Amino acid sequence: MSNQTPMMQQYLRIKAEHQDAFLFFRLGDFYEMFYEDAIKAAQELEITLTKRDSGQKEPIPMCGVPYHSAEGYIKTLVEKGYKVAICEQVEDPKKAKGVVKREVVQLITPGTVMESSMLHETESNYIASLSHFKDDSFVIVYHELSTGESQIVLVEADFSTVIHELVNQQIKELVISSNLPESYRNQLENQLQIVLSYEDEVNFIGEFRHLLENLEDERFLKAFSRILNYIVHTQKRSLHHLQKPKIIKLQNYVSLDMFSKRNLELTETIRKKDRYGSLLWVLDKTVTAMGARTLKRWVERPLTDKKRINDRLQVVEALTNAFIERDALREALKTVYDLERLAGRVSFGNVNARDLIQLKESLQSIPKIKEILESIPDSHTQAINEKIFYPETIISLLEGSINNEPPVSIKEGNIIKDGYNEQLDEYRNALKNGKKWILDLEQKEKDITNIKSLKIGYNRVFGYYIEITHANKHLIPEGRYERKQTLTNAERYITPELKEKEALILEAQEKSVELEYELFIEIREKLKEEIETIQQLANIISQIDVLQSFAEVSEQNNYKRPLFVEENLLIKNGRHPVIEKVMEDGNYVPNDIKLTEDKFILLITGPNMSGKSTYMRQLALTIIMGQIGCFVPADEARIPIFDQIFTRIGAADDLVRGQSTFMVEMLEANNALKNATDKSLILLDEIGRGTSTYDGMALAHAIVEYINDHIKAKTLFSTHYHELTELEESLEHVKNIYVRAEEYEDKVVFLHKVEEGRANESYGIHVAKLADLPEELIERAQVILNELESKEKETATAHLEQLTFFEEPANKKKIERKPKEEAVLNELKEMNLLEMTPLDAMNVLYKLQKKMN
Numbered sequence: 001m002s003n004q005t006p007m008m009q010q011y012l013r014i015k016a017e018h019q020d021a022f023l024f025f026r027l028g029d030f031y032e033m034f035y036e037d038a039i040k041a042a043q044e045l046e047i048t049l050t051k052r053d054s055g056q057k058e059p060i061p062m063c064g065v066p067y068h069s070a071e072g073y074i075k076t077l078v079e080k081g082y083k084v085a086i087c088e089q090v091e092d093p094k095k096a097k098g099v100v101k102r103e104v105v106q107l108i109t110p111g112t113v114m115e116s117s118m119l120h121e122t123e124s125n126y127i128a129s130l131s132h133f134k135d136d137s138f139v140i141v142y143h144e145l146s147t148g149e150s151q152i153v154l155v156e157a158d159f160s161t162v163i164h165e166l167v168n169q170q171i172k173e174l175v176i177s178s179n180l181p182e183s184y185r186n187q188l189e190n191q192l193q194i195v196l197s198y199e200d201e202v203n204f205i206g207e208f209r210h211l212l213e214n215l216e217d218e219r220f221l222k223a224f225s226r227i228l229n230y231i232v233h234t235q236k237r238s239l240h241h242l243q244k245p246k247i248i249k250l251q252n253y254v255s256l257d258m259f260s261k262r263n264l265e266l267t268e269t270i271r272k273k274d275r276y277g278s279l280l281w282v283l284d285k286t287v288t289a290m291g292a293r294t295l296k297r298w299v300e301r302p303l304t305d306k307k308r309i310n311d312r313l314q315v316v317e318a319l320t321n322a323f324i325e326r327d328a329l330r331e332a333l334k335t336v337y338d339l340e341r342l343a344g345r346v347s348f349g350n351v352n353a354r355d356l357i358q359l360k361e362s363l364q365s366i367p368k369i370k371e372i373l374e375s376i377p378d379s380h381t382q383a384i385n386e387k388i389f390y391p392e393t394i395i396s397l398l399e400g401s402i403n404n405e406p407p408v409s410i411k412e413g414n415i416i417k418d419g420y421n422e423q424l425d426e427y428r429n430a431l432k433n434g435k436k437w438i439l440d441l442e443q444k445e446k447d448i449t450n451i452k453s454l455k456i457g458y459n460r461v462f463g464y465y466i467e468i469t470h471a472n473k474h475l476i477p478e479g480r481y482e483r484k485q486t487l488t489n490a491e492r493y494i495t496p497e498l499k500e501k502e503a504l505i506l507e508a509q510e511k512s513v514e515l516e517y518e519l520f521i522e523i524r525e526k527l528k529e530e531i532e533t534i535q536q537l538a539n540i541i542s543q544i545d546v547l548q549s550f551a552e553v554s555e556q557n558n559y560k561r562p563l564f565v566e567e568n569l570l571i572k573n574g575r576h577p578v579i580e581k582v583m584e585d586g587n588y589v590p591n592d593i594k595l596t597e598d599k600f601i602l603l604i605t606g607p608n609m610s611g612k613s614t615y616m617r618q619l620a621l622t623i624i625m626g627q628i629g630c631f632v633p634a635d636e637a638r639i640p641i642f643d644q645i646f647t648r649i650g651a652a653d654d655l656v657r658g659q660s661t662f663m664v665e666m667l668e669a670n671n672a673l674k675n676a677t678d679k680s681l682i683l684l685d686e687i688g689r690g691t692s693t694y695d696g697m698a699l700a701h702a703i704v705e706y707i708n709d710h711i712k713a714k715t716l717f718s719t720h721y722h723e724l725t726e727l728e729e730s731l732e733h734v735k736n737i738y739v740r741a742e743e744y745e746d747k748v749v750f751l752h753k754v755e756e757g758r759a760n761e762s763y764g765i766h767v768a769k770l771a772d773l774p775e776e777l778i779e780r781a782q783v784i785l786n787e788l789e790s791k792e793k794e795t796a797t798a799h800l801e802q803l804t805f806f807e808e809p810a811n812k813k814k815i816e817r818k819p820k821e822e823a824v825l826n827e828l829k830e831m832n833l834l835e836m837t838p839l840d841a842m843n844v845l846y847k848l849q850k851k852m853n
């Protein structure tokens with residue numbers, strides 16, 4: 001490095017400390033990048049790659065972006081998952097001896113974005129940390145830097161639960177220890193596909209010690225300290241907006257694994273990853289950005305506490321019945337800006353005067369919101385209203401200090417109101433009087449010289465000047481002006497009096513701008529002391545926004561308040577909230593759902609496309625809506641509190657991770673069978689279709705049996721194996737239902753109506769016809785189907801005898817078997833199948849087959 005220039009030596013030293021980030025190195029008006037950073041940045045940002053002659057054999061690759069427009073380039077890199085280290089000059093170049101001192105003043109990562117242009121206003125931008133402890137427990141800490149909120153989650157289960165939790169929260173970055181076992185790290189990389197960062201320091205010493213006060217569990221202390229250390233190390237600035245962490249006890253919320261969240265399309269659709277078509281899209285009638293983020297959190301974590309659920313439902317009912325007040329409340333909320341992120345910007349130091357006007361206008365809406373809520377006669381609504389307070393100190397400060405229409409920049413003046421600061425008023429008076437003096441002088445000189453085109457102008461190079469055209473030079477009195485500059489068509493002059501007044505004006509202007517900046521910083525510092533107040537208001541107003549959103553969608557869509565009961569589930573005329581909304585023609589066919597203590601497994605048959613999957617999903621969505629505190633799409637809903645929801649719906653493979661459709665199906669089914677309780681809901685759709693007919697049927701049969709005998713969870717199990725409908729007779733808790741379809745003029749008509757009983761046909765060929773397959777192909781398929789059905793009838797008796805596996809036919813002599821066959825049969829007889837999971841049974845079956853072959 002000794003053969004490099006001093007500036008490049010400085011660059012290389014700083015870059016060595018930030019190997020995993022693009023180093024934006026400030027040189028004048030540009031951020032420059034060198035070597036590999038420059039090559040990669042030129043590709044990612046589509047900018048020109050140049051070279052710097054360093055006096056060495058090979059020129060150094062180099063590229064740069066203007067500092068005043070760097071934000072857009074940084075946003076592009078961060079959205080692609082990169083980190084950016086901002087390196088600034090930290091001393092005055094005029095006072096520097098040698099190379100100007102530079103330091104990294106901020107590390108911008110996907111999880112630590114603060115600029116509003118880089119954030120989605122309705123989405124939280126979570127960074128998380130994961131800590132693993134000796135007792136094999138895990139602690140996850142979620143942090144949202146733009147709002148300062150943190151959540152702590154303890155996971156005392158296997159690592160798959162950690163993966164499900166992290167995937168569900170859609171985090172942007174994960175901070176881990178460099179000592180985390182490699183097997184865990186590999187799973188995180190494969191499943192999350194996000195930025196992994198490292199922080200090994202888990203003892204926090206600094207100004208945020210107060211945030212740790214209530215964390216009695218040492219694991220929580222260390223886990224929260226890990227992420228605090230990472231944030232402090234990367235951000236290098238004021239973080240007064242950081243809030244005390246909330247401890248999330250998973251047992252207080254409905255557990256939804258990543259499969260279920262995806263299959264139910266709670267916050268985005270499976271195919272397009274769009275908000276449109278998700279449950280969140282239907283429910284979101286919020287009018288504030290912070291309300292929209294709160295709604296998403298509620299959807300992702302439904303409650304299991306009946307009291308909390310009913311408290312929310314009571315407010316929703318009150319708001320639903322108060323149409324006029326709710327409409328007025330929505331209008332009042334529209335004037336509330338994003339208080340959470342405004343508080344964060346105040347703390348972070350990147351707030352501007354326009355942000356403070358938004359803050360003031362938001363807080364000035366508080367009295368109106370309180371007045372509206374006070375007019376609603378409901379004790380639960382009044383309890384919420386009592387938590388809202390009017391922040392007079394903040395409003396008084398902002399009302400008296402900040403101009404109502406300030407510029408974006410905080411270094412150009414015109415921010416502070418007249419009358420706020422005496423010294424600033426003096427500067428402004430001097431400035432105002434000086435400019436009036438200039439105008440008076442211009443008129444005076446016109447009168448003396450009789451030159452009507454004479455004017456006094458200003459530029460940064462020469463200051464104020466008197467400009468007279470060449471045609472009028474002869475009218476200038478002898479010795480009156482001192483010539484300063486000659487132009488093509490005019491001469492510019494000055495006078496001692498003009499230069500003296502110029503000095504006074506420029507001094508007043510410069511000092512007033514400097515003073516305004518200082519005053520703005522003082523105001524910002526005063527607001528830092530009120531951040532907790534702003535955050536408390538933001539929290540309660542965001543909840544009010546979500547509850548009015550629930551009331552709005554409930555009233556618009558004719559949802560009804562659910563009643564939470566202990567055992568039996570009954571939904572009358574239930575609907576799928578998303579499909580009903582998308583159809584918008586009023587033709588959605590509602591259906592009843594009934595699950596009792598005796599019959600808690602519904603075995604659903606019916607043709608493809610008839611609505612089996614929709615029927616299953618609408619039950620899960622109805623439960624989730626109820627347990628987040630919203631009314632539900634049904635005429636009546638009596639629902640027990642569910643602790644977990646598991647789904648296996650839809651066909652999907654995971655080619656990136658090398659998993660076939662059938663393997664994904666088995667993994668999702670296994671997760672449900674391992675973790676479900678008798679308080680859970682299990683939805684299994686077409687289990688076994690990814691393998692051969694007999695394998696699939698055997699697995700489906702065994703899974704239903706296992707749920708019936710061991711788990712006893714409320715279950716909807718749809719199948720195309722009509723043979724499974726016989727389970728209603730052999731299993732105590734199984735009940736058959738089917739989706740009706742009728743044939744009319746050689747066509748199938750889907751009635752989408754669910755009734756008790758079993759379906760007799762799958763109508764697969766009819767569905768193929770609907771898909772517009774070639775007519776010749778359809779006709780040939782029908783012929784083949786007829787032949788297969790005829791053959792099946794002829795061999796039914798033979799198959800029946802083969803299925804009698806353990807007993808010898810009474811009318812036949814004993815079968816002679818080989819020793820190997822006898823050994824396998826004896827092993828099979830001794831197995832206790834009821835104690836096996838479906839996956840265990842499948843593995844044993846595979847081993848026995850291997851022995852036989």
